[in-house]
Amino acid sequence: MQKSWTLFLLVLAVVAACSPANRKNRIKYTFETANKKLNEGYYEEAVVLYTQVLDKDPEITDAYLNRGVAYYEMGKYVLALADYNEVYRQRPAYHEVLFNRAYAYMELERVQNALEDLEFLGQIYPDTALLAVVEGLVYEKQSDYPKAIECFTVAIGRDANNFDAYSNRAVMQYNLEDYPAAKVDILEALTIHQNEPYALNTLALIDAEMGELAEADSVIQLAMSMVGGQAYFINNAGYIQLKQGDIQAADSLIRLSLKYDDKNPFAYKNLGELYLEKKQVNEAVSVLQQSIALDSGLIGSYELLVDAYLSINDHVSACAVYEFRADQLERNPCE
Template sequence: MQFVQRIASLISLTLFLLCCSDKTDEAAQFFLRGNVQLQKREYKPAIRYYTEALKKKPDFADAFSNRGLARFRDGDRAGALTDYTKAIETDPNFEAAYYNRADALLDSGNPTAALADLQQIETLYRDSTFYQTRLGDAYVLLNNVSQAQAAYDRAIQLDPRNAEALTNRGALFFNQKQYEPAKADLNAALQLDPNQPEALNNQSLLLAREGRYAEALKAVDRALSLQIGQPYYLNNKAYLLLMLNRPDEALPLLRESLRRNDTNAWAHRNLGLYYLTKGQPAEALSQLQRAEQLDASVDQLYFYLGQAYLATGNRPKACEAWARGSTAEDEQAKKEAQRNCK
């Protein structure tokens, strides 16, 4: 299962609505109408109004930035990045556009460029809890655990009610196998915001780790009710259904998750697990090998890979897989190696 952090536009952006000055009255009116629609989460009308404002005033940096935000929230990541860049080109000192572009870059899987944008505005924003949260997100994607935790710690120090920072620090703790602080952060986040889908999804993983699969399923179902079709949540629900011996219900979820994101190693692992439960080891082996190509650090990957090799009659390869799992401190792989590879 996958702990969700700053992945696939999962966390809301801070909304920057900046007033216009010295603009034509007509452009300003379109801009303000766009702001109203943006606040109402009516993104397509907002985009239309900002576009009209830009027709009247092509160097309207605020309109570029807010249209970028509307496009980002409407699922147009490329359009958002283009607009944020236009805003910055129009006004190189437009700090809000750097912040918003960093967020879109994180969503695009480009933490190096995102960090550069965040560092550009550090002097102004270093005491912002939202800025420190984004900084932590960038460091997570850059695998800089110590810097990520320092940023999340600072974000929470600045605002102990920052549920997003608590959720993301909890994810960081979980990935470091620090389960008790992960649980504490997630519980605190859900007390502040009971309908935060990321925290609900992550709570389901903690419950699953304790073997509480039915409770975990309820939590991830709540997350999916808030973010319908989110591929990581679909994958996690499928895993829980597999653990509850309901593989036929899991399969369509896995297929949909991979349709939405076919580079998700965890979903390939879980599809491999599905095929193992169905007695189709060749198909399982194909999926597990794909998962290994994408991300060899996926939990229990080598345990399942060894099982697939053994089921196809290739004991040496099975023992090799379990040995790799043992090196990665996979207890189940270690037990299989001791049982089958003496």
């Protein structure tokens, strides 16, 4: 999947500061400006503003929470975790922050810690859809897509209008290559939350895999128009152009996405596929190895790397790649 699942992060929009009126108003204005930047996706600017708030009053718990969300969205999970821990230290009765902390633990591959938080939350909120959604994301992180689907289905049973459950179940169906089921779920999600850009991104990828390339291109363009500079959207637009056979446009978009985020394994995978189309095998091998280094679970990169080696009759290297992921790769080049 080209980074499509969405998740719910708790954000607080109000601030209380125990300080004189003028100072309190300045803090409130800075906090509200930071929230606006956060909601618009300007995470670095939001972090700067939340930090200014905390410099003036380090007891404003909400600023730690929202700064943690901004750090999370920037991929700075250690810093996000530190802020969530501070929220919980200052306000131990605010158990909801543990949902956010579980997300951070998952990204840091601390699955057991995430499960411990979820187990605790399950005692407090045993029948909430959100708990089932987060449990599903834990299983997704472990690539246990069937179990993740079970969790998202439970969430839908608890809340028939749960956008996150439908959108994430669609991603799991996509990962299992059940594209018709994935499309049903993502369209349901978009009925609940019309034109949500990350759901549109998922829909575009599903359409692409179903061969509906013109529709996929139209949908990803809409998503990009709503969230400027989103590296994964731009890369996915390049992937769709690649499937349409427009190598030049694909090359331009994929490289542009890497300018925004040079740690995206999907972009290197797509670039590898593009190089193979251009018969530039050495370049393909290099970027596919980069993709695998960034995400060792991205099976598509292994498949392309096997193809690259076979195209130059390097059966030894192709076989070595296959044996590393033999349980997940269909074609055996070692025979």
